[in-house]
Amino acid sequence: MxxxxxxxxxxxxxxxxxxxxxxxxxxxxAGRKPDDLGITNGLLKAPMKDWRNVVSSQAAYHPHEPHHVIAPLEYTGDGHGAMERVAGIIAGMPGARIVTATPHYLHAEFRSMLLGFVDDVEFMLDTNDRLIHMRSGARLNRKDFGANRARLESVRSRFERRAESRNGDPIPT
Missing domain, CATH: 1.20.5 (Single alpha-helices involved in coiled-coils or other helix-helix interfaces)
Known part of the structure; x- marks a missing residue:
C-alpha cells in the first residue's frame, strides 16, 4: 500500500x-472584467483598501494604503501625442491587448504567459496638470507580488526614454 x-x-x-x-x-x-473600469467623476477606479494587487496614481483620492501609491506620468508638449506614445508602448509589451483607446483614456489587458492571469491597466490624460494618471490591478488574488507596479514602472521608463529621444537627447542604454 x-x-x-x-x-x-x-x-x-x-x-x-x-x-x-x-x-x-x-x-x-482570467477572471471577469470589472464593471467599474473607466473614468468616473474624473477618477480611475479606486484600489481596494485591503488588497495588495493594485497600484494607482490617484490612490490619494480614495481610501488607500501606501503600497497602492505610484506617481503619474508627466509629459511636455501635446497631451494627445503623449497618450499615443503610451498606446504604442503598451502595444509593444508582451501579453498586452488594448481594449479601449480614446484621446483621453486607454484600457489594456495584460495576460500572463503561463497561467493566463489577467490584469487591467488604465491611463487617463489630465491636460490641466500635464499628467497621465495610471492604474494597474489584478483581477484575481489579493497579492500580485509587485507585478503591477513593475509593469507601470516599465511603462514609465519607456515613456521617458521616448520623450528624451524626441527632444534630441541621447537615449540611455
Missing amino acids: GKSFGTITVLVLLALPLILFVAGQFRLF
Whole structure:
C-alpha cells in the first residue's frame, strides 16, 4: 500500500503543473472584467483598501494604503501625442491587448504567459496638470507580488526614454 500511495503522489505532483497550465490556456484564471473600469467623476477606479494587487496614481483620492501609491506620468508638449506614445508602448509589451483607446483614456489587458492571469491597466490624460494618471490591478488574488507596479514602472521608463529621444537627447542604454 505504501508503494502505490507513493506512486500516486508522484503522479499527482507531476500532473499538477500540466493541469494548471492547461487551465490557464482555457482562460480559467482570467477572471471577469470589472464593471467599474473607466473614468468616473474624473477618477480611475479606486484600489481596494485591503488588497495588495493594485497600484494607482490617484490612490490619494480614495481610501488607500501606501503600497497602492505610484506617481503619474508627466509629459511636455501635446497631451494627445503623449497618450499615443503610451498606446504604442503598451502595444509593444508582451501579453498586452488594448481594449479601449480614446484621446483621453486607454484600457489594456495584460495576460500572463503561463497561467493566463489577467490584469487591467488604465491611463487617463489630465491636460490641466500635464499628467497621465495610471492604474494597474489584478483581477484575481489579493497579492500580485509587485507585478503591477513593475509593469507601470516599465511603462514609465519607456515613456521617458521616448520623450528624451524626441527632444534630441541621447537615449540611455
